[in-house]
Amino acid sequence: MNRKEGINNVMAGGGHVVILGAGASIASTYRNSEKGGKALPSMDNFVEVVGLQDIVDGLPDKLKARNFEDLYTNIHNDNPKSHLLVEIENRIKAYFSDMQLPDEPTIYDYLVLALRSKDLIATFNWDPFLYQAFSRNYHVGSSPMLAFLHGSVIIGLCKEEGVRGHAGTKTKNGNIFQPTKLLYPIARKNYNDDEFIKSEWDLTKHMLSKDSGTVRVTIFGYGAPESDAEAVSLLNEAYGTSLEREMEQFEIIDIAPDEFLRQKWNGFIHTHHYNTTNSYFNSSLAQNPRRTSESFFHHYQPISPGEMFREPNPVPTNFKTLKELQDWHRPLIQAEESASQ
Template sequence: MEDKAEIEKYIHDFILNRPHVFILGAGATIAAIPNGDRNGLKCSVMNNFLEELDLSHILSGVELKTTSTNLEDIYSELDTMSEYSSVKDELENKIIQKFSQYELPDQPTIYDYLILSLRSKDYIFTFNWDDLLIQAYNRVCHFTNDLPQLVFLHGNIGVGICGECGAIQAYRNSHCYKCDNKSLHRPKLLFPVKKKNYNLDPYISNAWNGFLEIIKNASILTVFGYSAPKTDVEAIKAMKTAFSSTFRRYDQIEIIDVKPESELLDTWDDFIQPTNYHVKTYNNLFDSFVGEFPRRSIEGYYKRLYSGWWGQSSLRLKSCNALDELKDLLSPLIQNEYKKNFNVI
């Protein structure tokens, strides 16, 4: 029989050497700008998307069979009718124009808190088209370069791809940082949900391949404002297969959403089962593991669940009025990281 110390070390290494993975849906962006962006613009979920963002006129004269107000349902039907190919193009162009207007407010948003609460071993995968996450990254990266990796599963208006060397970068760049080419293009944004062929776009294909590998190895998987729509059949099927294909008894699921807990547990049951129902639901980010243990979520999870520790973190996320205040709050953790000290404070 293995020595007890060896078993404990195995569990310790197994948990701490793996990432904290966030999956973001439209609910996360809504939480980031609940009162609108810098100019009062608000975001919307897929249901009633066109109406809420004042884009319904695009479908003027289009005869649809679906009665759904979900943008992805509408696009899926348009995709089956060649006579509406120009409408599809206009729809994507209008979405780009609309989301290009969004600007973060000056005060810290949920995206600022989230990015600064994770480290480079962690990942944020998002389904959102807006570039508010990128904007937040660009303004907090001056506090530390040890920040999570961002991946955009449905493309993003802020992502640019070089037409020459294929380097991925900010679309706002005037030229490629790698080869100086001035031809940048965005990955595709809209796919028909019932037959999402992500292989048609190299960036999206690579993003999904990486995502499905990473979620196999997450110690904590946090779903934030993503409803796992039943219409997104291919995506959900792939996620379920990847997540359930590995040993997960030591892993944790978190769900951050305003929906009732019973509804959330039912929606994500296929993901919760493999963890032996290690699941917590929250209404906001501050109550989650990164709220209690910013930049130390995996370490805090291990200490709380496997080391018999009943204490409280002395450094929690809290609402800040300015970015410099948020920087000062997390400064002790960041300073310790320079010394290779990742212990919970």
């Protein structure tokens, strides 16, 4: 199947779930920095980047930790009602809330355009980048579902109408989208305690389940930290054992070595049905945008031997404007619209 045939080959089945961690946002800003030049922190440099060092300096040594998740856990376990928890929350919101994507195409723009309405992007990140990329590409064609597993500074919930949107703005009926709770990384989270977070997890667990028809899962920059044991447990529970997912393809985008990643995600991987890469642009999302499921079916469940040879359609990496990136995807979108008629 040549490239043109691949563009016009549109299947209804299958689905792709992409799970984002801090590494995805960091990778995005490495390529195109945040509009105001703000850095994206990892859990190891979170204190310095966000500006929490004065709080840490005032803590007793027994509560201090290099990793922010461990630090927060220590403070919370010592005193769940500590005023420091409120101060930390306020500073985090202040740091992330005014972040903006640059005008140039970012990895998040590529990612949103690479998927369709049958796919899901679930993020653990508090930053607004995914929502901003979704909003500025939504008009181009069908877009993936989104889930914010730890909340986000940009996402609000209207409980009266049961809808979510940009925090602080109004619904169609004039109600305000109230900011969602940010679930900070304490060792045991109860995701059912928060209405919004529960709904985000319910969607993600369904899409990860075998019943959903999902055939690809990509982990992008999420390290599955030990302090987030409950989240990892929920992902495992939803996906099932690797023995139950003997055909699905598991993909990891991360700068860590292959052997380390293989071991960390071993419970999700069936034999050789996985791949790792340290670059988004070498992933299935960039090699076959909007056709990741079709590519899977041709490689792993071919109807005939000839179908195994499918020419990839890699998205160019050098677009200077968002319009150029969107225009490149239009033939793919037009084929999808024709197939649905």
